[in-house]
Amino acid sequence: MNKDPDETLVERCREGDRSALAALVTRYQRAIYNAAYRVLGNGEDAADVAQSVFLRVAERLDEFDAQRRFFSWIYRIAINEALNVLRRNGHEEPLEEADEVAGAESLDPERRARDAELAGRVQGALMSLRFDDRIVITLRHFSGCSYGEIASILELQEKTVKSRLFEARQRLRGLLKDFEPA
């Protein structure tokens, strides 16, 4: 049976292997940046959080409990870092809409405009949810975590995750109910 690649990389990192750390950063940069982006609503803060996350990982590698999954640990660090940014800012940054449809150059202008409108509206609705709600929605829909994985990251029971997701989605549903893309 193949060893979990994260486990191997973490072991190498603990021995001070820079290339292993670079591999871990490479492996998780997109996931962490995107999760932070969806929770914070802007790219600059998300980049800041993502960087802090990896620096924390590098600093605190010895505190990582090898019995846990690495991804649970790194996501948890990311959530804490995102919370720190929100506290530091004192308020939530407005949504950056400009690059929400980045990479969609191949689409026709009408569809791009429609997608941008939808993306702005959905992200806006997401930002008006409570932090806890945003976290569960982000982990489920943007990070693709299962109930069990979310439970592991948030150190909650699965049934609590299910219930939080339910509440969060109901609120989101209410916010988007009247939205009809042009």
Added chain:
Amino acid sequence: MKNDKEGELLTLMYVVLDGEATPEQQRSLERTLEADPAARARFEELETLFQRIERLPEMEPPRRFVEGVMAKVGGRFSQPSGLSRVSGSGYDNAGDATPGKTTFPGGTLMSSNGTFRKRTIWAGVAVAAVAAVFAGQYYFDIPPSGDQVAGTVTPAQRYRAEQIQPSDVKLGDQQVAQFMQSEAFEKIVKDPQLRALAADANFQALAKSSAFQALAQNAQAFSALAAHPEAFQAMSHDASGFQALASNAAAFQAAANHADAFNVMASQASAFQALGQHASAFQALASNAAAMQALGQHAAAFNAMSSYPAAFQVMASHPAAFAILAQHPEAFQSFASNANASQASAFVALTHDAAAFKALSQHADAFQALSHNAAAMQALGQHAAAFQAMSAHPAAFQALAQHADAFQALASNAAAMQALGQHASAFQALASDAKGFQALSQANAFALLGQHAAAFQALGQHAAAFQALASNAAAMQALGHDASAFQALGQHADAFQALASNASAMQVLATHASAFQAMAKLQGFNALASNPNAFAQALAQAGVAQGAVASGSVTNASQTNSSIQK
């Protein structure tokens, strides 16, 4: 009490949409949706919500994010002094470890104001110098080895490969030999920064690998492998040299850890073709996200590589890497537009891995590109698990719907349709794409689906999916052309019931006499007849169909109707 029930139903809907429902929960919801139009409307509303959320695009991290982080890490990960300047990483000023806002270096390797030119020259000198330093290590023991080397990075154990003897090394490059006799060489070998580069673990591991002998003919490129993208590009032009490298997985892994270098290499399709012949090297590649990202940006490379099924299969065993690749639809487009037998085999290899396919399915654009290839789709259809994974992603399916040929290929496979039928939301997405469905109708792909009785029978087992289908007039129009499809469907009363409850579907169907005629002969007709309103409405508007029924099996129909009336 009512609220409790509603809450339970909503929870069940969410669980199903999250893909976490048990088969029993799934069936329970399907039964409820069939019986309760209000619940169905609620479910559809939730599906729309999910689609809206999941259509938010994935954002690109800042350029050179990894390098930015690596420039700031300290402690056990501190970089050997001076190395960054030699490696040309562009991070000479990025060593500020102060936390807070960070400006990520956004310049490219080929930036304006002469940076690229200067760097090329510097890299060229460094490459030659490092080659020379390395040659010196073997021939002249420069720098001194063993205990005299304080602070040398020991190669990681995993990179230790079959060791070759110095006598095996034949440096054929006359330029290197000439350079070694120059004054510049004397200066360079005394430069501690270059020694540091030569002492780099990855670099040393490469030098000790079995690939070294073959690559020694291209010593300059090889020497710079660990850190110089420009040199890497030079090496990539040399397919035979690259093949030698590719035969050594550990060496390749070391190389793949350098994203910039890999990115340059990925622009060389011939290099990738060489790589494709070595599954173990490919494994190393697939476990490296940055390498996969680079590969995805170079469609020609991806295309060249995809000629090798074994390599593709190895890649498929790394869903995370595959997901990264899937973010680049142009790579898939290239793959799809150059279909040949070996590439179809590569796709078969890929379909063995449902997780990889799930990763791919999350990227509708990639999937759409792939959908151009009917052979690939046919291969996909033969692997129910992969198909099932894909079916859980409505967006992927919607993309697929826009390609009639691909769908036609899929439609010939009953197992695939069975898997599809288990995911009503995917089918709903498929059916809701009017443009896609229109394409299907024009190409008669959907009608072709109807000709596959087994596939249709599989579909018929899933009433909810069928309901989705029935709500699409264009689909029903296509379906109506094919009596055998109805014959297959008729064995499933639930599906028939779903159809019968959809008046507009019935109206469309009513214009197709042969379909109606076939229906009337079926066991499932009872179910249809049990919905008199839809049936009557359809019949009232379809004189042609009425005539057909009358002349075909009117006895059967009237008997059924009268039994319902009682």
